[in-house]
Amino acid sequence: MSQVEGSTSKPGDLDLIGIAASLPRQGDLIQKLSALATLVVLVIAFSFVNGAFLSSANAMTILLQTAVIGLLGLGMTVVIITGGIDLSVGSVLALSGVAAGLLVKAGWSVPVGFAGGVAVGTFCGFLNGLIVTKLRITPFIATLGMMLIARGVALQITGAAPVSQLGDAFGRLGNGALFRIVEKAPNGFPKVVFPGIPYPAILLLVAAVIIAYVLHKRGIGRHVYAVGSNEEAAHLSGVSVWRTKLFAYSLSGFMAGLAGLVLMSRLVTAQPSEGVMAELDAIAAAVIGGASLMGGAGTISGTMIGAFIIGILRNGLNMAGVSSFIQQIVIGCVVIGAVYVDQLRNRR
Template sequence: MAEIIEVAKQKSGTFSDRQKDIIQKFAALGSLFVLIGVFSATSNAFFTIDNGMTVALQVTSIAFLGIGATCVIITGGIDLSVGSVLALSGVVAALAVKDLGTPVWLGMICGILTGSACGLINAILVTKMKLPPFIATLGMMMIARGVALQITGARAVSGLGESFGELGNGSLFRVVTIGTDGFPTIVFPGIPYPVILMIVIAIAVSYMLNRSVLGRHIYAVGSNADAARLSGVNVTRIVSFTYVLSGTLAGLTGCVLMSRLVTAQPNEGVMYELDAIASAVIGGTSLIGGVGTISGTAIGAFVIGILRNGLNMNGVSAFTQQIIIGLVILVTVWIDQLRNRR
């Protein structure tokens, strides 16, 4: 009888957690619709196809980093290095193309692998050397930024050619017609390649978390690492995977950003790690681990992206934007803490 009661309690608790996750996600989705409604009313240019594609393109960077951050946070960790890692990865890709003469696709792979290597170092620091994730990734943040500045002499890497900008600026289903005056007219701007990548990666990682043994192990480690270890889960390998995934996505983000600029900036990506963490938390990922979804993170990324876009279109200064987004992050984390206490 006691066992039956205990099982009933566990089931009740699970259902309650699931309800909380759904409520948090719908709250974020409701906030997203409210922002769209407010900015559509205050700016005629906001609710247009061109601006929609612009927002989607801007959100991709937050989403890439947010997906990686979600997996790390679910295991109970944190990754503060992604902003610096993306800068280093983009710089490596650019230098490989410009100085070594490698094809663009190979240079991009070098950049992505650089991010993976940084993620692996983070994993070793956290799992083998037992450093707190905050300290380990903070150190990597400073090292990666320093290396990016050192190898470029703190100068931008330019002269990369048009082909380098294809990944960041190209689009699928772009429709252009030539008018009677001989000038091209864009009928449909197309779906940017980074947006397609974002959708594919979000679906793949979401499937991994929800439908695979690896995903169940990630949630198990975040819920209770000791219990997961006793159940036969290789906790070290699972935690390492999430940090490598986060670094790889940071490397991809760096390549996409530098491709959009057709210039590699060693100072790019400053404070991006906060946007990544904020997008995850806004979407319902708990900072204590064990809870989080990729769909929620995607919603959180669009909340931040639309908030920035709408404030820009309404002439709000960059300094005021920082204050507003900072307040959003504080309120969201506070709500997360209240949810965990209850």
């Protein structure tokens, strides 16, 4: 059996790998265009509801709010392509953020604290991968268990209390922006001329480009699609199925760790109760963007579109004065509709 990490397919591999690498398929393109059309319709509709929706300040707010959903969705997409699911990302987000906060609180520098938080998230994902591949427990149950474990650990080590007083440097990642322009107003107070591009949005873009490159240009990415399309055929063609799945779940944990840093940095407080139901937003972003829950299909660009659909929905409904309860109903209906469309596509 061949080693797959960081390598390209060997000449002896069957055509399955090449077929998987030829994605996106026509159905994926149609799904992506449909999601993009939905995104445009939402922008137009909300711009009529509230004139401030198209302002540069609100656009940057949407970028900031979508960053966490997008980061979680990127990792979730890779797992879903393999035919799995990761229900633990919301809890891993909280545990990673709390770990970073506690390290900084203990006197470590912010970069070291952030590195520790990401390491915790990656380790949780690695454990998920081992449980799924070596213990042969279904991904739903394995990651459900990790969801409870990670949340419990986060609450236990903090006493269910926020970790505060982390300093301005801790909040720079979540609240900083590139190209921000501030002028002094006549009254002497600072006036924001351009809010700048939020650092979390830049981080999301960089992560999306790297993961898209890995999925479509590297051997491990082609193996991810092959495992999701037909696990047995992938195994017979020389793909190390368990290592491919381990890579996918570890990546999901890594992205959850990054999302945890962004969210806690925005709050400048590590909250062990954050990230509840965030896994559903991540799954919704991936499915809306064209990822199939049956495995073998999905793109990073589609997930980005799906994340922005959810972010714009939340932002637009907030500006329209719609209650958070109604927002949950709307997002739930969108998820059901996206899964239904996915089922119709699979039947065809």
